[in-house]
Amino acid sequence: MVCAHVTKGVPCIVGVRAFMSENALTVLSPAHNAVPQTDSPLVLALPKGRILKAAAPLLHMAGIVPGPDFNDEKSRLLRFETNDPGIDVVRVRSFDVATFVAFGGAQVGICGADVLMEFDYPEIYAPLDLGIGGCRISIAQPKDRTGREDNPNRLSQVRVATKYPALTRRHFAARGINASIVHLHGAMELAPVLDLSHLIVDLVDTGSTLRANGLEETHTIAHITSRLIVNRTALKTQPERITAIINRFRTALASGTAQAKDQQA
Numbered sequence: 001m002v003c004a005h006v007t008k009g010v011p012c013i014v015g016v017r018a019f020m021s022e023n024a025l026t027v028l029s030p031a032h033n034a035v036p037q038t039d040s041p042l043v044l045a046l047p048k049g050r051i052l053k054a055a056a057p058l059l060h061m062a063g064i065v066p067g068p069d070f071n072d073e074k075s076r077l078l079r080f081e082t083n084d085p086g087i088d089v090v091r092v093r094s095f096d097v098a099t100f101v102a103f104g105g106a107q108v109g110i111c112g113a114d115v116l117m118e119f120d121y122p123e124i125y126a127p128l129d130l131g132i133g134g135c136r137i138s139i140a141q142p143k144d145r146t147g148r149e150d151n152p153n154r155l156s157q158v159r160v161a162t163k164y165p166a167l168t169r170r171h172f173a174a175r176g177i178n179a180s181i182v183h184l185h186g187a188m189e190l191a192p193v194l195d196l197s198h199l200i201v202d203l204v205d206t207g208s209t210l211r212a213n214g215l216e217e218t219h220t221i222a223h224i225t226s227r228l229i230v231n232r233t234a235l236k237t238q239p240e241r242i243t244a245i246i247n248r249f250r251t252a253l254a255s256g257t258a259q260a261k262d263q264q265a
Helices: 014-028 050-061 094-102 113-119 165-173 208-212 232-237 239-264
Strands: 042-047 079-081 087-092 108-112 124-129 135-142 157-162 178-183 199-204 215-224 226-231
Touching: 042 050, 042 094, 042 239, 050 108, 050 226, 050 239, 087 094, 094 108, 094 113, 094 124, 094 226, 108 113, 113 165, 113 215, 113 226, 124 232, 124 239, 157 165, 165 178, 165 199, 199 215, 208 215, 226 232, 226 239, 232 239
Parallel strands: 042 087, 042 108, 157 178, 157 199
Antiparallel strands: 079 087, 108 226, 124 226, 135 199, 135 215
């Protein structure tokens, strides 16, 4: 809503400010009171894709089995009941899990450490490293530039393509480099090839995509695994229920470790 009145060529934005002020807590801040009633199911946010596949055995060992529609690729449902009436699961983009938990839409989630590093939500507590989804956040650049672009002794600023703008700025700022961010959500490897950026910062698993596009890693920023995360407000208001879920995953991890040792013996 914008006022039609214009003073010296500047539109009146009183209405906009009033609207933003009135809705600021809803739009910009995590909802500290967004926790379910005691008799409502807790919501566990699960990431789509490879992390979900890696988490499936762990969920089973934790005694959490989603309904049959959960594994139906044709299903349009996003929220599913489980064999436990006290737990529902939702399936969301991996980059959104932390936001769902921080804002109280879900009370528990499985989230990559890369997402936690990027958003750094104070409303999230990450009690367990699940040891799945292992990869790394790395800097990469064209092979013919290796040794030049990522040298902090030769650069004061650099243009970087990434889906991790906050993490990337922090990394380069700590080295005295001003990073100009080209914010992309995919096809990162194209950015240096098409002169959108000098470098990229992205998740790397095998590195095959980098090599196929003439890039190579020059530096590893962090090694990444997935974590069990919980909403701090939910943990305070429903400590027994949240702690029970944490303990189920802790027991599942211990059981998985024991099974792996038995197989190696």
